Amino acid sequence: MDVISEFFSEYDGLAAFRTTIYLTLLSAVLALLIGTVVAVMRVSPVRVLQLIGTAYVNIVRNTPLTLVIVFCNLGLFLQLGVSLANKDSNTFINDNNFRLAVLGLSVYHASFVAEAIRSGVNTVPLGQAEAARAIGLPFLKTLRYVVLPQAFRGAITPLGNVLIALTKNSTVASVIGVTEASAVMKVMIENRPDVLFVVFGIFAIGFVILTLPVGMLFTSMSKRLAVKR
């Protein structure tokens, strides 16, 4: 099959999938950080912080990812002049688009991470928080030493779902010119419409290979790390 060899040589499909993986991992780390902060704000005793957290989740979760990513490029960069890369570098456009895509992906998925962690907090039994308060821990220490460690372990399954969704959603980065898997697939399909089933098959299998192990890993982790009660 010449298409398959073209995938590896001419189009460098592996590099495209490497970009997909980088996009996913970087956004996942950032989204986890932002999401945790938002989740803590939502369960905090300060009313204002609760409202800010809730507003963040409700607004971001209801906005299409495509709009978020397009906004990062057309809005933030072109209209407001926010750039995230060194302007003098000769890879400026690529770097900047990649980082803007990471920004958009992490801001978007942070709202889902926050919801996942909040559902994890709900799995922690009442007695745990009460015991923490009874020994005199203030709110932040209750969270840090007692509730959050258990909440993360209870939230593994939904967090895994978010990671899988993030892997798939990273394809939207192609809309602002990041050459990840779907962008390369588009070019290949345009050049070789006669074999478009094979091309689609290659890229679809690529994503199955990326998401399947993640799903299995998170299932086994959710069993292994489950808090014994």
Place this chain on the structure above:
Amino acid sequence: MSGSVLFDAPGPRSKRLYAAVGVASIVALFLALWFVIDRFNEKGQLTAAKWKPFLTGEIWTAYLLPGLAGTLTAAAISVVLAMIVGVLLGVGRLSAAVWIRWPCSVIVEFFRAVPVLLMMLFTFALYAHYEVFPPEQYALAAVVTALTLYNGAVVAELVRSGVFSLPKGQREAALAIGLTGGKTMRLVLLPQAITAMLPAIVGQLVVILKDTALGYIITYEELLRKAEQIGNFKVNLLPALIVVGAIFVIVNYLLGLLANRVETMMRRRGRSAGGPLTADPIDQTGGAGLTGVTTGADDTSDTGS
């Protein structure tokens, strides 16, 4: 609110502390807002010329409403087709016959694992290459096909978890009065499962509506594409994006409220033997599939894109 068990009722000192933190965060929020507005102002994004068009009827009748119509059309067709495909696949996965169950499982797992955008690009090229539809319909057809396949797979998982959530006695009773396996599914299990699924289906609508924005990439005339056109026409891209974003947020927020309403209504009525499946994508617990993790209306997929 789970927060209430996380802290004691505040005493005088804590009250002062909370108030201080509250004030500090309000100040921080206003500083951030002021920074953004200043930036907008500096780049000339706050001029009347950029925002005024949205007060004229022309922008609404020529751009925003047709855009919204495009978005809603694609979403409406997709949700109906996804329901049909989803119920068929879901029932197929529960079938006693291996030769039905197995292909249905493969189809469901495949379409859940492949990004919606990938399917959209593929079907768009497919329709264009084989000229399946009139050319002006390619984009709509591709958007609808991709959304139907992905959300059909999600609905199939919902159907399956809905049937699993029913008490065992339902099935046993149906078989005991002499119904065949097919009739048990059709007359007893499925109606209850679908009722239990209703909130989750409405929640899935939000995902579908958001994902129609992917059609922007294949030139489908939906809200985001219209925002870009407004931006080119009136040189106010940023305001146009913000207005369109607000429209999405409002419509989706209302749909989310509707999902919650449906859920509470059904919990009160309690006609199904199983409890209603939650509309919250994250709390959804479904059957473990090939990917192993629980399924649900996770638009996160996509989403939720």
